[in-house]
Structures are given as C-alpha cells and as structure tokens.
Amino acid sequence: MDPETWLAHFVFTRVQERAEKVRDYFSVMQKLAKKIPGVDEDLLKGIIIRGLQPQIKAFVLQHQGTVKSLGDILEVARVAEVRQLTDRVDKMSVGPISRESRCVTLAPDRRSPARNDFIRGQAGGHPFLLIILLPLW
Numbered sequence: 001m002d003p004e005t006w007l008a009h010f011v012f013t014r015v016q017e018r019a020e021k022v023r024d025y026f027s028v029m030q031k032l033a034k035k036i037p038g039v040d041e042d043l044l045k046g047i048i049i050r051g052l053q054p055q056i057k058a059f060v061l062q063h064q065g066t067v068k069s070l071g072d073i074l075e076v077a078r079v080a081e082v083r084q085l086t087d088r089v090d091k092m093s094v095g096p097i098s099r100e101s102r103c104v105t106l107a108p109d110r111r112s113p114a115r116n117d118f119i120r121g122q123a124g125g126h127p128f129l130l131i132i133l134l135p136l137w
Helices: 003-013 022-034 041-051 054-062 070-094 113-122
Strands: 103-105 131-133
Touching (some): 003 022, 022 041, 022 070, 041 070, 054 070
Antiparallel strands (some): 103 131
16 A cells, blocks of 8 residues: 555544544644645545544534534534533542442562561551552542
C-alpha cells in the first residue's frame, strides 16, 4: 500500500480514543486531512463525526440542525464531553459505600521476608492488622 493510500485509510478509519479530548481529536484529524487531496470541509465533517466517541457523536447528531461548520461541531462536541465528565463525577459522589470497598488487609507473604518485616513494623508487630484506606472511586 502506498503512503497516500495508507494515510487516507487511516484518516477514514480513525476513531477518537477513550481518553482523547475532543479538541485534540479534531486537531489531529484536520492536520491529517490536509495531507490528502480532495478532502473538503463537508467530507471532513462527516469523517470527524463518524469517529467521535458514541455518546459525543449522539449529542452532536441531536444538534445537527444548528451545526454548520467544523467550529460548530467542535463546540457542540466539547459541550458533550463536559457533560460526560460531569455525569461521571455525579455518579462517583453518590454511589453507596460498603465496608468491603473501603479497606484492604495485607497478609504475610512467604516469598518476601522484607515485605513481611515492613508490614509488621507498620502494624505494630502483628502482620494482620495493617489496613489501608483506599479512595472511594
């Protein structure tokens, strides 16, 4: 496959990564599309929307009537991204707390005497008393 064909294939099949921000995805796609002859703004809009994360894509498509340019798509997609983050934070802060999810007890390890000495030192000499509180997320 020649480089131009490979690049076109990559651009047409690339999707936004889970941890990739909308503005970063847009920036990369615009830079790549400039290297492919014949990719106009309308085609690029379709390519970008197709590759957005499912929830963000759905939000952009719901606002299809108000979305006219790449800038409009970026703005609506960023709103969806912020809403998605807000929803995650809301779910994290109202979840039930159980006794099992808050602590871990370390037991002695036969293969690691140094670890056991550390545990005993932290637990006042008893290896089963060290309890570490974990974050609630």
